[in-house]
Amino acid sequence: MFEDFKQQLILNFVTEDRWRYLANGLLVTLKLTFFAVLLGLVIGFTIAIIRNIYDNTGKLKILNFLCNVYLTIIRGTPVVVQLMIIYFVIFGSVRIDKALTAILAFGINSGAYQAEIFRSGIQSIPRGQMEAGRSLGFSYFRTMVYVIMPQAVKNVIPTLLNELITLLKETSVAGYIALEDLTKGGDIIRSRTYSAFLPLIAVALIYLVMVLILERIVKLIERRLNKNDKR
Amino acid sequence: MKKLLGIVMSAVMIMSIAGCGKTASGTAQAGVLVMATNAEFPPYEYHEGSQIVGIDAEIAAAIAEKMGCELQIEDIAFDSIIPEVSSGKADMGMAGMTVTEDRKTNVDFSDTYAIARQVVIVKEDSGITSLDDLEGLTIGVQQGTTGDIYASEEFGDDHIERYAKGMEAVQALSQGKVDAVIIDNEPARVFVSENEGLVILDEAYADEEYAIAVKKGNTELLNQINAALSELKADGTLDAIVAKYISAE
Numbered sequence: 001m002f003e004d005f006k007q008q009l010i011l012n013f014v015t016e017d018r019w020r021y022l023a024n025g026l027l028v029t030l031k032l033t034f035f036a037v038l039l040g041l042v043i044g045f046t047i048a049i050i051r052n053i054y055d056n057t058g059k060l061k062i063l064n065f066l067c068n069v070y071l072t073i074i075r076g077t078p079v080v081v082q083l084m085i086i087y088f089v090i091f092g093s094v095r096i097d098k099a100l101t102a103i104l105a106f107g108i109n110s111g112a113y114q115a116e117i118f119r120s121g122i123q124s125i126p127r128g129q130m131e132a133g134r135s136l137g138f139s140y141f142r143t144m145v146y147v148i149m150p151q152a153v154k155n156v157i158p159t160l161l162n163e164l165i166t167l168l169k170e171t172s173v174a175g176y177i178a179l180e181d182l183t184k185g186g187d188i189i190r191s192r193t194y195s196a197f198l199p200l201i202a203v204a205l206i207y208l209v210m211v212l213i214l215e216r217i218v219k220l221i222e223r224r225l226n227k228n229d230k231r
Numbered sequence: 232m233k234k235l236l237g238i239v240m241s242a243v244m245i246m247s248i249a250g251c252g253k254t255a256s257g258t259a260q261a262g263v264l265v266m267a268t269n270a271e272f273p274p275y276e277y278h279e280g281s282q283i284v285g286i287d288a289e290i291a292a293a294i295a296e297k298m299g300c301e302l303q304i305e306d307i308a309f310d311s312i313i314p315e316v317s318s319g320k321a322d323m324g325m326a327g328m329t330v331t332e333d334r335k336t337n338v339d340f341s342d343t344y345a346i347a348r349q350v351v352i353v354k355e356d357s358g359i360t361s362l363d364d365l366e367g368l369t370i371g372v373q374q375g376t377t378g379d380i381y382a383s384e385e386f387g388d389d390h391i392e393r394y395a396k397g398m399e400a401v402q403a404l405s406q407g408k409v410d411a412v413i414i415d416n417e418p419a420r421v422f423v424s425e426n427e428g429l430v431i432l433d434e435a436y437a438d439e440e441y442a443i444a445v446k447k448g449n450t451e452l453l454n455q456i457n458a459a460l461s462e463l464k465a466d467g468t469l470d471a472i473v474a475k476y477i478s479a480e
Contacts, residue, residue: 002361012267051262088399088402088406092406093406093407094406094407095406095407095408096408098392103372137308168455177394178371178392178394178395178399178400180393180402187310187374188374188393190311190314190375191310191312191374191379192333193308194310194314194317194333194334194337194338194379195314195331195337196311196318197316
């Protein structure tokens with residue numbers, strides 16, 4: 001039994017340096033997640049601001065409409081379909097770096113969700129604060145920057161980090177465009193050794209460990225943020 | 232006592248040759264022969280309407296008929312076929328599968344029922360004319376196929392892009408995302424005939440033999456399959472099925 005297991009371990013991870021598929025895949029997964037979440041942050045923040053301006057002042061009507069279309073489409077379709085559309089349709093006839101394609105796809109996808117997170121953060125600040133700021137002579141933007149945003153951002157940081165964790169797991173569909181991320185790495189080993197158990201369990205464990213580490217970080221940050229909250 | 236032994240022995244023999252329809256057949260479920268395949272591989276297996284058709288599907292149907300079983304085809308990812316067979320979820324794997332040493336350690340193979348070659352598809356205007364030109368280029372393959380395994384070994388992982396389906400690798404080739412695709416000859420001919428501007432290199436990449444995979448140690452089923460195969464070979468059914476899907480060159 002133990003000998004068997006050892007042989008399987010060697011076959012799946014040591015022979016022909018197969019562990020490299022997992023190691024390289026992990027790097028790709030981390031790279032995808034990191035840059036996609038950054039891109040999503042920029043998109044999400046911008047959209048939240050645009051929608052908030054429209055809600056409060058009625059300006060930017062067209063931009064607000066476009067944002068709503070974007071949110072509807074992105075949140076209404078699966079990320080793997082979006083990924084394939086970007087790779088095989090939008091960049092249909094060009095040779096484009098696959099990692100870049102995936103970062104764009106996951107970033108655009110995550111942006112939609114982050115937009116909603118930011119918006120809920122802004123809405124969590126009582127309207128009275130905006131009114132107070134305005135009546136003290138601050139412009140809309142100044143009130144936003146100095147009063148609303150510092151509190152809103154603080155409120156949404158834990159939710160944003162959870163979005164990061166979700167995104168990390170969502171990138172596992174990157175294999176659909178032949179990008180060799182962690183999941184695909186396990187798949188390649190599986191296609192070489194024909195054993196299902198070890199490659200899949202190894203991949204699952206690596207994701208789990210990364211998520212646990214991220215969750216620990218979220219907890220630490222949350223505690224730090226709550227320090228001077230007297231709630 | 233001797234009589235009783237004789238009855239038991241003959242009962243055992245009848246059960247073991249009876250095949251499908253009896254509980255002692257080599258298939259997991261009596262009366263049903265479950266075939267695992269990846270129906271993205273024309274002309275060996277592909278979806279037509281709601282059915283999976285192709286050379287493998289028809290040969291399998293003929294084998295099942297000889298065994299007196301009902302054929303049930305399961306469409307799964309190519310690299311999941313062998314795990315499916317060795318875990319007993321499917322009775323046999325038949326998917327234009329080449330016999331390799333690695334695979335032999337996981338499953339038993341039947342007699343060869345078809346010869347296939349791995350060929351290289353390139354764009355007409357690419358200037359690639361021989362296998363030597365492939366060095367250093369990006370090559371698309373279907374993950375887990377022998378084309379993938381051979382090419383990964385020869386050209387290195389960095390030069391290989393592994394798609395889940397042969398169709399996607401060919402699509403990537405037409406879109407200029409890879410320089411060449413290494414895949415089995417028959418699907419290659421279908422792909423080339425359906426996509427403008429693609430050609431198959433005259434020089435084959437490798438020759439290989441297709442066989443049916445069954446669970447390791449399931450000699451009962453293996454013998455039944457081999458017996459059916461040799462009958463089908465002898466009466467010309469096998470050639471007729473192949474000819475139906477592949478027009479002679």
